[in-house]
Amino acid sequence: MSPQARRKVWSAVLIVGFFVLWEALCWLFNVSDIIVPKPSQIIVTLVQRGPALWPHTLQTLYTTLVGFGFGIFIGIALGVLIGSSRLAYDVAYPLLVGFASIPKVAVVPIFVLWFGSGTVPAVLTAMIMCIFPIVVNVATGLATTEPELEDVMRALRATKLDILWNVGLPRTMPFFFASLKVAVTLAFVGTVISETVASNRGIGNVMMIASSNFDVPLVFAGLIILAFLGVALYAIFSLIESKITGWAHRKDEFAMG
Amino acid sequence: MMTATELPRTDETFIELENVTLTYGRADKQVTALGLTNLLVNQGDFVALVGPSGCGKSTILKLVTGLITASEGYVYVAGREVGATPIRVGMAFQNPTMLPWLTVRDNVMMPLKIVPPFRQEYGSKKKTEFRDRADALLKEVGLANFGDKHPWQLSGGMLQRASLCRALIHEPQLLLLDEPFGALDQFTREELWAVMQELWMKLKPTVLLVTHDLKEAGYLATRICVMRTRPGQIVDDAEVPFPRPRTIDMSYTPTFVSMTQRLRELIVAQRPVKETV
Numbered sequence: 001m002s003p004q005a006r007r008k009v010w011s012a013v014l015i016v017g018f019f020v021l022w023e024a025l026c027w028l029f030n031v032s033d034i035i036v037p038k039p040s041q042i043i044v045t046l047v048q049r050g051p052a053l054w055p056h057t058l059q060t061l062y063t064t065l066v067g068f069g070f071g072i073f074i075g076i077a078l079g080v081l082i083g084s085s086r087l088a089y090d091v092a093y094p095l096l097v098g099f100a101s102i103p104k105v106a107v108v109p110i111f112v113l114w115f116g117s118g119t120v121p122a123v124l125t126a127m128i129m130c131i132f133p134i135v136v137n138v139a140t141g142l143a144t145t146e147p148e149l150e151d152v153m154r155a156l157r158a159t160k161l162d163i164l165w166n167v168g169l170p171r172t173m174p175f176f177f178a179s180l181k182v183a184v185t186l187a188f189v190g191t192v193i194s195e196t197v198a199s200n201r202g203i204g205n206v207m208m209i210a211s212s213n214f215d216v217p218l219v220f221a222g223l224i225i226l227a228f229l230g231v232a233l234y235a236i237f238s239l240i241e242s243k244i245t246g247w248a249h250r251k252d253e254f255a256m257g
Numbered sequence: 258m259m260t261a262t263e264l265p266r267t268d269e270t271f272i273e274l275e276n277v278t279l280t281y282g283r284a285d286k287q288v289t290a291l292g293l294t295n296l297l298v299n300q301g302d303f304v305a306l307v308g309p310s311g312c313g314k315s316t317i318l319k320l321v322t323g324l325i326t327a328s329e330g331y332v333y334v335a336g337r338e339v340g341a342t343p344i345r346v347g348m349a350f351q352n353p354t355m356l357p358w359l360t361v362r363d364n365v366m367m368p369l370k371i372v373p374p375f376r377q378e379y380g381s382k383k384k385t386e387f388r389d390r391a392d393a394l395l396k397e398v399g400l401a402n403f404g405d406k407h408p409w410q411l412s413g414g415m416l417q418r419a420s421l422c423r424a425l426i427h428e429p430q431l432l433l434l435d436e437p438f439g440a441l442d443q444f445t446r447e448e449l450w451a452v453m454q455e456l457w458m459k460l461k462p463t464v465l466l467v468t469h470d471l472k473e474a475g476y477l478a479t480r481i482c483v484m485r486t487r488p489g490q491i492v493d494d495a496e497v498p499f500p501r502p503r504t505i506d507m508s509y510t511p512t513f514v515s516m517t518q519r520l521r522e523l524i525v526a527q528r529p530v531k532e533t534v
Contacts, residue, residue, distance in 0.1 A: 146354055151324055153371065158371045
Protein backbone atom coordinates (compact mmCIF):
# COMPACT_ATOMS: atom_id res chain seq x y z
CA MET A 1 0.00 0.00 0.00
CA SER A 2 1.33 3.46 -0.89
CA PRO A 3 1.97 5.85 1.99
CA GLN A 4 -0.82 8.12 0.76
CA ALA A 5 -3.39 5.32 0.64
CA ARG A 6 -2.30 4.15 4.07
CA ARG A 7 -2.74 7.66 5.42
CA LYS A 8 -6.26 7.85 3.99
CA VAL A 9 -7.24 4.47 5.40
CA TRP A 10 -5.89 5.35 8.81
CA SER A 11 -7.71 8.67 8.96
CA ALA A 12 -10.98 6.96 7.94
CA VAL A 13 -10.49 4.26 10.54
CA LEU A 14 -9.84 6.82 13.27
CA ILE A 15 -12.86 8.94 12.35
CA VAL A 16 -15.13 5.87 12.42
CA GLY A 17 -13.35 4.84 15.63
CA PHE A 18 -14.37 8.12 17.25
CA PHE A 19 -18.07 7.29 16.78
CA VAL A 20 -17.55 3.68 17.85
CA LEU A 21 -15.87 4.89 21.05
CA TRP A 22 -18.77 7.28 21.65
CA GLU A 23 -21.24 4.41 21.24
CA ALA A 24 -19.18 2.12 23.50
CA LEU A 25 -18.86 4.72 26.28
CA CYS A 26 -22.62 5.34 26.21
CA TRP A 27 -23.25 1.58 26.65
CA LEU A 28 -20.53 1.17 29.23
CA PHE A 29 -21.68 3.98 31.53
CA ASN A 30 -25.33 3.54 30.66
CA VAL A 31 -25.71 7.19 29.66
CA SER A 32 -29.30 8.37 29.38
CA ASP A 33 -30.68 9.47 25.97
CA ILE A 34 -31.59 12.80 27.47
CA ILE A 35 -27.95 13.58 28.29
CA VAL A 36 -26.04 12.18 25.31
CA PRO A 37 -27.75 9.92 22.75
CA LYS A 38 -25.81 7.08 21.13
CA PRO A 39 -24.64 7.54 17.52
CA SER A 40 -26.78 4.56 16.48
CA GLN A 41 -29.80 6.29 17.94
CA ILE A 42 -28.98 9.51 16.09
CA ILE A 43 -28.82 7.55 12.84
CA VAL A 44 -32.19 5.98 13.54
CA THR A 45 -33.63 9.42 14.26
CA LEU A 46 -32.12 10.81 11.06
CA VAL A 47 -33.72 8.02 9.01
CA GLN A 48 -37.10 8.13 10.73
CA ARG A 49 -37.43 11.91 10.79
CA GLY A 50 -35.61 12.40 7.48
CA PRO A 51 -38.68 13.45 5.45
CA ALA A 52 -39.56 16.05 8.08
CA LEU A 53 -35.97 17.30 8.45
CA TRP A 54 -35.26 17.58 4.71
CA PRO A 55 -37.10 20.88 4.01
CA HIS A 56 -35.46 22.44 7.07
CA THR A 57 -32.06 21.28 5.86
CA LEU A 58 -32.70 22.85 2.46
CA GLN A 59 -33.87 26.05 4.13
CA THR A 60 -30.69 26.30 6.21
CA LEU A 61 -28.47 25.49 3.23
CA TYR A 62 -30.27 28.02 1.04
CA THR A 63 -30.12 30.76 3.66
CA THR A 64 -26.45 30.13 4.32
CA LEU A 65 -25.48 30.14 0.66
CA VAL A 66 -27.39 33.34 -0.10
CA GLY A 67 -25.83 35.06 2.91
CA PHE A 68 -22.42 33.69 1.94
CA GLY A 69 -22.86 34.96 -1.61
CA PHE A 70 -23.64 38.47 -0.43
CA GLY A 71 -20.78 38.19 2.05
CA ILE A 72 -18.29 37.33 -0.71
CA PHE A 73 -19.50 40.22 -2.83
CA ILE A 74 -19.33 42.82 -0.08
CA GLY A 75 -16.17 41.27 1.40
CA ILE A 76 -14.24 41.55 -1.88
CA ALA A 77 -15.46 45.10 -2.48
CA LEU A 78 -14.46 46.24 1.01
CA GLY A 79 -11.21 44.27 0.89
CA VAL A 80 -10.17 45.89 -2.41
CA LEU A 81 -11.05 49.31 -1.06
CA ILE A 82 -9.16 48.82 2.20
CA GLY A 83 -6.21 47.10 0.55
CA SER A 84 -5.66 49.79 -2.07
CA SER A 85 -6.35 53.02 -0.20
CA ARG A 86 -4.53 54.24 2.87
CA LEU A 87 -7.44 56.44 3.93
CA ALA A 88 -9.98 53.66 3.55
CA TYR A 89 -7.71 51.43 5.62
CA ASP A 90 -7.46 53.96 8.42
CA VAL A 91 -11.21 54.58 8.47
CA ALA A 92 -12.62 51.14 7.84
CA TYR A 93 -10.29 48.91 9.82
CA PRO A 94 -11.21 50.08 13.34
CA LEU A 95 -14.89 50.05 12.38
CA LEU A 96 -14.58 46.56 10.97
CA VAL A 97 -12.71 45.14 13.93
CA GLY A 98 -15.23 46.73 16.26
CA PHE A 99 -18.09 45.28 14.28
CA ALA A 100 -16.49 41.85 14.15
CA SER A 101 -16.15 41.85 17.95
CA ILE A 102 -19.89 42.29 18.51
CA PRO A 103 -21.55 38.95 19.34
CA LYS A 104 -23.85 38.30 16.41
CA VAL A 105 -26.65 37.02 18.66
CA ALA A 106 -27.00 40.61 19.81
CA VAL A 107 -27.54 41.82 16.26
CA VAL A 108 -30.28 39.36 15.30
CA PRO A 109 -33.05 41.14 17.29
CA ILE A 110 -32.20 44.35 15.42
CA PHE A 111 -32.57 42.59 12.08
CA VAL A 112 -35.87 41.09 13.26
CA LEU A 113 -37.03 44.56 14.24
CA TRP A 114 -36.23 45.84 10.77
CA PHE A 115 -37.19 42.93 8.55
CA GLY A 116 -39.45 40.69 10.67
CA SER A 117 -38.58 37.13 11.58
CA GLY A 118 -37.80 34.42 9.02
CA THR A 119 -35.34 34.11 6.16
CA VAL A 120 -34.16 37.72 5.80
CA PRO A 121 -32.53 38.14 9.23
CA ALA A 122 -30.93 34.69 8.84
CA VAL A 123 -29.43 35.66 5.48
CA LEU A 124 -28.14 38.92 6.92
CA THR A 125 -26.63 37.24 9.98
CA ALA A 126 -24.89 34.67 7.79
CA MET A 127 -23.60 37.53 5.65
CA ILE A 128 -22.13 39.65 8.46
CA MET A 129 -20.54 36.58 10.00
CA CYS A 130 -18.52 35.82 6.90
CA ILE A 131 -17.59 39.33 5.72
CA PHE A 132 -14.79 39.90 8.21
CA PRO A 133 -12.39 37.07 7.31
CA ILE A 134 -12.90 37.76 3.60
CA VAL A 135 -12.17 41.48 3.94
CA VAL A 136 -9.07 40.91 6.06
CA ASN A 137 -7.62 38.33 3.70
CA VAL A 138 -8.33 40.22 0.50
CA ALA A 139 -6.88 43.41 1.99
CA THR A 140 -3.78 41.55 3.21
CA GLY A 141 -3.24 39.94 -0.17
CA LEU A 142 -3.38 43.33 -1.89
CA ALA A 143 -1.21 45.06 0.67
CA THR A 144 1.59 42.49 0.34
CA THR A 145 2.20 43.06 -3.38
CA GLU A 146 5.96 43.37 -3.94
CA PRO A 147 6.91 47.04 -4.32
CA GLU A 148 9.35 46.16 -7.13
CA LEU A 149 6.55 44.57 -9.10
CA GLU A 150 4.49 47.69 -8.64
CA ASP A 151 7.48 49.74 -9.87
CA VAL A 152 7.70 47.59 -12.99
CA MET A 153 4.01 48.13 -13.65
CA ARG A 154 4.08 51.84 -12.91
CA ALA A 155 7.11 52.34 -15.14
CA LEU A 156 4.98 50.79 -17.88
CA ARG A 157 2.43 53.51 -17.05
CA ALA A 158 -0.10 50.98 -15.85
CA THR A 159 -3.18 52.50 -14.24
CA LYS A 160 -4.22 51.56 -10.71
CA LEU A 161 -6.93 49.40 -12.26
CA ASP A 162 -4.38 47.61 -14.48
CA ILE A 163 -2.24 46.81 -11.46
CA LEU A 164 -5.23 45.65 -9.45
CA TRP A 165 -6.52 43.44 -12.24
CA ASN A 166 -3.22 41.94 -13.41
CA VAL A 167 -1.23 41.75 -10.18
CA GLY A 168 -3.27 42.57 -7.08
CA LEU A 169 -6.31 40.36 -7.48
CA PRO A 170 -4.55 37.24 -8.82
CA ARG A 171 -2.02 37.31 -6.00
CA THR A 172 -4.87 37.74 -3.52
CA MET A 173 -6.58 34.54 -4.67
CA PRO A 174 -4.82 32.12 -2.25
CA PHE A 175 -5.66 34.44 0.66
CA PHE A 176 -9.22 34.79 -0.62
CA PHE A 177 -9.87 31.06 -0.91
CA ALA A 178 -8.32 30.38 2.46
CA SER A 179 -10.77 32.90 3.89
CA LEU A 180 -13.71 31.33 2.03
CA LYS A 181 -13.17 28.03 3.82
CA VAL A 182 -13.40 29.81 7.15
CA ALA A 183 -16.21 32.09 6.02
CA VAL A 184 -18.51 29.31 4.80
CA THR A 185 -18.47 27.56 8.17
CA LEU A 186 -19.05 30.91 9.91
CA ALA A 187 -22.01 31.55 7.61
CA PHE A 188 -23.63 28.36 8.95
CA VAL A 189 -23.12 29.58 12.47
CA GLY A 190 -24.82 32.87 11.57
CA THR A 191 -27.79 31.18 9.93
CA VAL A 192 -28.37 28.81 12.83
CA ILE A 193 -28.08 31.60 15.42
CA SER A 194 -30.74 33.59 13.63
CA GLU A 195 -32.98 30.56 13.06
CA THR A 196 -32.76 29.66 16.71
CA VAL A 197 -33.78 33.15 17.82
CA ALA A 198 -36.26 34.21 15.20
CA SER A 199 -37.57 31.78 12.63
CA ASN A 200 -40.07 28.99 12.24
CA ARG A 201 -38.01 27.18 9.66
CA GLY A 202 -34.51 25.76 9.38
CA ILE A 203 -32.37 23.35 11.36
CA GLY A 204 -31.74 25.94 14.07
CA ASN A 205 -35.46 26.22 14.69
CA VAL A 206 -35.91 22.42 14.67
CA MET A 207 -33.16 22.05 17.31
CA MET A 208 -34.69 24.82 19.41
CA ILE A 209 -38.11 23.12 19.47
CA ALA A 210 -36.59 19.65 19.96
CA SER A 211 -34.56 20.73 22.98
CA SER A 212 -37.59 22.34 24.63
CA ASN A 213 -39.34 18.95 24.14
CA PHE A 214 -36.32 17.10 25.59
CA ASP A 215 -36.05 15.30 22.23
CA VAL A 216 -32.27 15.15 22.57
CA PRO A 217 -31.67 12.61 19.74
CA LEU A 218 -33.35 15.06 17.34
CA VAL A 219 -31.13 17.90 18.63
CA PHE A 220 -28.09 15.76 17.92
CA ALA A 221 -29.50 14.78 14.53
CA GLY A 222 -29.65 18.52 13.76
CA LEU A 223 -26.06 18.96 14.88
CA ILE A 224 -24.92 16.11 12.67
CA ILE A 225 -26.72 17.62 9.67
CA LEU A 226 -25.06 21.00 10.29
CA ALA A 227 -21.66 19.40 10.71
CA PHE A 228 -22.13 17.43 7.53
CA LEU A 229 -23.18 20.50 5.52
CA GLY A 230 -20.21 22.43 6.90
CA VAL A 231 -17.73 19.70 5.98
CA ALA A 232 -19.27 19.32 2.52
CA LEU A 233 -19.02 23.04 1.70
CA TYR A 234 -15.52 23.23 3.17
CA ALA A 235 -14.48 20.35 0.93
CA ILE A 236 -16.04 21.97 -2.14
CA PHE A 237 -14.15 25.23 -1.56
CA SER A 238 -10.91 23.37 -0.87
CA LEU A 239 -11.31 21.67 -4.23
CA ILE A 240 -11.98 24.95 -6.04
CA GLU A 241 -9.03 26.49 -4.21
CA SER A 242 -6.60 23.79 -5.29
CA LYS A 243 -7.82 24.09 -8.89
CA ILE A 244 -7.51 27.87 -9.10
CA THR A 245 -4.55 28.62 -6.86
CA GLY A 246 -2.45 25.53 -7.49
CA TRP A 247 0.51 27.81 -8.24
CA ALA A 248 0.62 28.86 -4.59
CA HIS A 249 0.86 25.27 -3.36
CA ARG A 250 3.55 24.13 -5.74
CA LYS A 251 5.40 20.91 -5.40
CA ASP A 252 9.16 21.03 -5.08
CA GLU A 253 9.82 18.06 -7.29
CA PHE A 254 9.05 20.14 -10.37
CA ALA A 255 11.70 22.73 -9.59
CA MET A 256 14.89 22.61 -11.60
CA GLY A 257 18.39 23.14 -10.27
CA MET B 258 41.02 56.92 -21.61
CA MET B 259 38.92 60.02 -21.92
CA THR B 260 37.47 61.45 -18.76
CA ALA B 261 34.61 63.88 -19.12
CA THR B 262 32.69 65.31 -16.23
CA GLU B 263 30.71 67.79 -18.28
CA LEU B 264 29.21 66.60 -21.56
CA PRO B 265 27.59 69.16 -23.82
CA ARG B 266 23.88 68.82 -24.48
CA THR B 267 23.19 67.78 -28.08
CA ASP B 268 20.39 66.47 -30.25
CA GLU B 269 21.47 63.01 -29.24
CA THR B 270 20.72 63.68 -25.57
CA PHE B 271 18.01 61.35 -24.30
CA ILE B 272 18.19 61.81 -20.56
CA GLU B 273 19.30 64.90 -18.74
CA LEU B 274 19.55 65.44 -15.00
CA GLU B 275 20.08 69.10 -14.21
CA ASN B 276 21.18 70.00 -10.66
CA VAL B 277 18.90 67.33 -9.25
CA THR B 278 18.57 67.15 -5.48
CA LEU B 279 16.45 64.62 -3.68
CA THR B 280 15.75 64.67 0.03
CA TYR B 281 13.76 62.22 2.08
CA GLY B 282 11.98 62.57 5.39
CA ARG B 283 10.87 65.42 7.59
CA ALA B 284 12.79 68.57 8.41
CA ASP B 285 14.62 67.29 11.49
CA LYS B 286 15.61 63.91 10.08
CA GLN B 287 16.19 64.88 6.49
CA VAL B 288 18.36 62.60 4.38
CA THR B 289 19.84 63.86 1.14
CA ALA B 290 19.87 60.95 -1.28
CA LEU B 291 21.11 63.00 -4.19
CA GLY B 292 22.82 66.35 -4.08
CA LEU B 293 23.12 68.54 -7.18
CA THR B 294 23.54 65.69 -9.61
CA ASN B 295 24.14 66.32 -13.29
CA LEU B 296 24.00 63.58 -15.89
CA LEU B 297 23.60 63.47 -19.65
CA VAL B 298 22.84 60.24 -21.43
CA ASN B 299 22.75 60.02 -25.20
CA GLN B 300 20.31 58.03 -27.25
CA GLY B 301 21.47 54.42 -27.48
CA ASP B 302 24.08 54.82 -24.74
CA PHE B 303 24.77 52.08 -22.22
CA VAL B 304 25.63 53.86 -18.99
CA ALA B 305 26.67 52.02 -15.85
CA LEU B 306 26.26 53.68 -12.45
CA VAL B 307 28.68 52.34 -9.86
CA GLY B 308 29.41 53.45 -6.34
CA PRO B 309 29.26 52.50 -2.69
CA SER B 310 25.93 51.26 -1.39
CA GLY B 311 23.47 53.95 -0.47
CA CYS B 312 24.83 56.47 -2.94
CA GLY B 313 21.53 56.95 -4.73
CA LYS B 314 22.17 54.81 -7.80
CA SER B 315 18.69 53.29 -7.71
CA THR B 316 17.25 56.71 -6.93
CA ILE B 317 18.44 57.95 -10.32
CA LEU B 318 16.56 55.11 -12.02
CA LYS B 319 13.39 56.00 -10.17
CA LEU B 320 13.76 59.67 -11.05
CA VAL B 321 14.16 58.87 -14.71
CA THR B 322 10.95 56.81 -14.78
CA GLY B 323 9.08 59.46 -12.85
CA LEU B 324 8.35 57.02 -10.02
CA ILE B 325 9.70 59.71 -7.69
CA THR B 326 10.00 63.43 -8.26
CA ALA B 327 13.13 65.50 -7.69
CA SER B 328 13.05 67.84 -4.70
CA GLU B 329 14.98 70.39 -6.72
CA GLY B 330 16.37 70.55 -10.23
CA TYR B 331 15.04 69.07 -13.43
CA VAL B 332 14.86 65.67 -15.06
CA TYR B 333 14.40 65.71 -18.82
CA VAL B 334 13.64 62.61 -20.85
CA ALA B 335 13.36 62.72 -24.64
CA GLY B 336 13.72 66.50 -24.61
CA ARG B 337 10.91 67.32 -22.20
CA GLU B 338 10.38 67.11 -18.48
CA VAL B 339 9.99 63.53 -17.28
CA GLY B 340 6.46 62.23 -17.80
CA ALA B 341 5.56 64.82 -20.44
CA THR B 342 6.56 62.62 -23.37
CA PRO B 343 5.35 59.07 -22.87
CA ILE B 344 8.29 56.81 -23.64
CA ARG B 345 8.41 53.06 -23.35
CA VAL B 346 10.42 51.92 -20.34
CA GLY B 347 11.60 48.45 -19.46
CA MET B 348 12.85 47.52 -16.00
CA ALA B 349 14.62 44.55 -14.46
CA PHE B 350 15.70 44.11 -10.85
CA GLN B 351 17.88 41.77 -8.84
CA ASN B 352 14.66 40.01 -7.86
CA PRO B 353 13.08 38.72 -11.10
CA THR B 354 9.53 39.41 -9.75
CA MET B 355 7.78 36.99 -12.08
CA LEU B 356 4.07 36.51 -11.46
CA PRO B 357 3.79 32.94 -10.17
CA TRP B 358 0.30 32.30 -11.52
CA LEU B 359 1.28 32.99 -15.13
CA THR B 360 3.43 30.91 -17.44
CA VAL B 361 6.84 32.30 -18.35
CA ARG B 362 5.50 33.34 -21.75
CA ASP B 363 2.52 35.17 -20.26
CA ASN B 364 4.88 36.88 -17.81
CA VAL B 365 7.05 38.05 -20.68
CA MET B 366 3.96 39.29 -22.56
CA MET B 367 2.71 41.33 -19.59
CA PRO B 368 4.05 44.70 -20.82
CA LEU B 369 2.23 44.21 -24.12
CA LYS B 370 -0.98 44.03 -22.15
CA ILE B 371 -0.28 47.39 -20.50
CA VAL B 372 1.70 49.60 -22.87
CA PRO B 373 0.14 51.42 -25.80
CA PRO B 374 0.03 50.85 -28.74
CA PHE B 375 0.26 47.10 -28.04
CA ARG B 376 -2.39 47.30 -25.37
CA GLN B 377 -5.16 47.99 -27.86
CA GLU B 378 -4.14 45.02 -30.00
CA TYR B 379 -3.59 42.62 -27.12
CA GLY B 380 -6.93 40.84 -27.41
CA SER B 381 -6.63 40.11 -31.11
CA LYS B 382 -2.91 39.43 -31.36
CA LYS B 383 -2.29 37.70 -28.08
CA LYS B 384 -2.58 34.23 -29.53
CA THR B 385 -0.42 34.67 -32.59
CA GLU B 386 1.87 37.61 -33.20
CA PHE B 387 2.64 38.54 -29.59
CA ARG B 388 3.09 34.92 -28.66
CA ASP B 389 5.58 34.42 -31.47
CA ARG B 390 7.41 37.54 -30.45
CA ALA B 391 7.68 36.34 -26.84
CA ASP B 392 8.87 32.92 -27.98
CA ALA B 393 11.47 34.47 -30.28
CA LEU B 394 12.82 36.59 -27.45
CA LEU B 395 12.85 33.65 -25.04
CA LYS B 396 14.78 31.67 -27.63
CA GLU B 397 17.37 34.42 -27.90
CA VAL B 398 18.12 34.25 -24.20
CA GLY B 399 18.27 30.46 -24.28
CA LEU B 400 14.84 29.64 -22.91
CA ALA B 401 13.40 28.23 -26.14
CA ASN B 402 11.27 25.50 -24.61
CA PHE B 403 10.36 27.11 -21.33
CA GLY B 404 7.47 29.36 -22.38
CA ASP B 405 4.83 27.03 -20.98
CA LYS B 406 6.59 26.45 -17.67
CA HIS B 407 5.70 28.33 -14.53
CA PRO B 408 8.29 30.59 -12.86
CA TRP B 409 8.83 28.25 -9.92
CA GLN B 410 9.94 25.52 -12.29
CA LEU B 411 12.92 27.63 -13.39
CA SER B 412 16.26 28.31 -11.73
CA GLY B 413 17.35 31.78 -10.63
CA GLY B 414 19.45 32.37 -13.74
CA MET B 415 16.61 31.29 -16.01
CA LEU B 416 14.17 33.60 -14.20
CA GLN B 417 16.56 36.48 -14.68
CA ARG B 418 16.72 35.72 -18.42
CA ALA B 419 12.92 35.74 -18.52
CA SER B 420 12.94 38.99 -16.57
CA LEU B 421 15.18 40.54 -19.27
CA CYS B 422 12.72 39.33 -21.91
CA ARG B 423 9.88 41.00 -20.05
CA ALA B 424 11.88 44.22 -19.88
CA LEU B 425 12.51 44.15 -23.65
CA ILE B 426 9.35 42.68 -25.23
CA HIS B 427 7.69 46.06 -25.80
CA GLU B 428 10.81 47.45 -27.52
CA PRO B 429 11.52 50.04 -24.84
CA GLN B 430 13.41 53.20 -25.70
CA LEU B 431 14.82 53.17 -22.19
CA LEU B 432 15.97 50.10 -20.30
CA LEU B 433 16.64 50.38 -16.58
CA LEU B 434 18.59 47.60 -14.90
CA ASP B 435 18.98 47.61 -11.14
CA GLU B 436 21.64 45.00 -10.32
CA PRO B 437 19.85 42.44 -12.49
CA PHE B 438 22.70 39.91 -12.23
CA GLY B 439 23.56 40.59 -8.60
CA ALA B 440 22.09 37.41 -7.13
CA LEU B 441 23.57 35.01 -9.69
CA ASP B 442 26.69 32.88 -9.59
CA GLN B 443 29.74 34.07 -11.53
CA PHE B 444 29.32 31.72 -14.52
CA THR B 445 25.65 32.46 -15.03
CA ARG B 446 26.40 36.13 -14.64
CA GLU B 447 29.08 36.12 -17.35
CA GLU B 448 26.75 34.19 -19.64
CA LEU B 449 24.02 36.76 -19.13
CA TRP B 450 26.41 39.63 -19.80
CA ALA B 451 26.93 38.16 -23.26
CA VAL B 452 23.16 37.77 -23.73
CA MET B 453 22.60 41.34 -22.59
CA GLN B 454 25.28 42.74 -24.88
CA GLU B 455 23.82 40.91 -27.84
CA LEU B 456 20.31 42.16 -27.13
CA TRP B 457 21.54 45.72 -26.68
CA MET B 458 23.55 45.68 -29.89
CA LYS B 459 20.49 44.44 -31.73
CA LEU B 460 17.74 46.58 -30.21
CA LYS B 461 19.82 49.64 -29.22
CA PRO B 462 17.78 50.93 -26.32
CA THR B 463 19.27 53.55 -24.03
CA VAL B 464 20.36 51.65 -20.93
CA LEU B 465 21.04 52.70 -17.37
CA LEU B 466 22.65 49.90 -15.40
CA VAL B 467 23.12 50.03 -11.65
CA THR B 468 25.75 47.56 -10.49
CA HIS B 469 28.32 46.78 -7.84
CA ASP B 470 30.36 44.68 -10.20
CA LEU B 471 33.07 46.74 -11.93
CA LYS B 472 33.87 43.95 -14.35
CA GLU B 473 30.22 43.87 -15.33
CA ALA B 474 30.22 47.63 -15.84
CA GLY B 475 33.37 47.41 -17.96
CA TYR B 476 32.03 44.53 -20.04
CA LEU B 477 28.63 46.03 -20.78
CA ALA B 478 28.75 49.80 -20.58
CA THR B 479 29.84 52.45 -23.06
CA ARG B 480 30.21 54.89 -20.16
CA ILE B 481 30.78 54.36 -16.46
CA CYS B 482 29.67 56.95 -13.91
CA VAL B 483 31.15 56.66 -10.43
CA MET B 484 29.01 58.02 -7.64
CA ARG B 485 29.86 59.13 -4.15
CA THR B 486 27.66 58.94 -1.14
CA ARG B 487 26.21 61.47 1.32
CA PRO B 488 25.12 63.31 -0.62
CA GLY B 489 24.92 61.14 -3.73
CA GLN B 490 26.74 62.74 -6.63
CA ILE B 491 28.50 61.69 -9.80
CA VAL B 492 32.23 62.19 -9.27
CA ASP B 493 33.65 60.48 -12.33
CA ASP B 494 32.32 59.86 -15.80
CA ALA B 495 34.47 57.84 -18.18
CA GLU B 496 34.10 56.26 -21.63
CA VAL B 497 34.85 52.56 -21.94
CA PRO B 498 37.00 52.32 -25.04
CA PHE B 499 36.85 48.59 -25.82
CA PRO B 500 35.38 47.47 -29.16
CA ARG B 501 32.28 45.30 -29.38
CA PRO B 502 31.32 42.58 -29.13
CA ARG B 503 33.34 42.34 -25.95
CA THR B 504 34.39 39.05 -24.47
CA ILE B 505 35.23 37.77 -21.03
CA ASP B 506 38.85 37.31 -22.16
CA MET B 507 39.00 41.04 -22.72
CA SER B 508 38.39 41.59 -19.04
CA TYR B 509 41.78 40.03 -18.28
CA THR B 510 43.76 42.41 -20.50
CA PRO B 511 45.98 44.97 -18.74
CA THR B 512 43.99 47.99 -19.98
CA PHE B 513 40.72 46.50 -18.68
CA VAL B 514 42.26 45.58 -15.36
CA SER B 515 43.82 48.99 -14.88
CA MET B 516 40.44 50.60 -15.71
CA THR B 517 38.59 48.56 -13.09
CA GLN B 518 41.41 49.22 -10.62
CA ARG B 519 41.08 52.95 -11.15
CA LEU B 520 37.29 52.73 -10.60
CA ARG B 521 37.80 50.61 -7.53
CA GLU B 522 40.16 53.15 -6.03
CA LEU B 523 37.66 55.92 -6.69
CA ILE B 524 34.98 54.03 -4.78
CA VAL B 525 37.18 52.78 -1.96
CA ALA B 526 38.61 56.26 -1.42
CA GLN B 527 35.15 57.47 -0.40
CA ARG B 528 34.83 55.08 2.49
CA PRO B 529 33.98 57.16 5.52
CA VAL B 530 37.06 57.66 7.69
CA LYS B 531 36.45 55.92 10.98
CA GLU B 532 36.43 58.44 13.76
CA THR B 533 38.43 57.30 16.74
CA VAL B 534 37.09 58.95 19.84
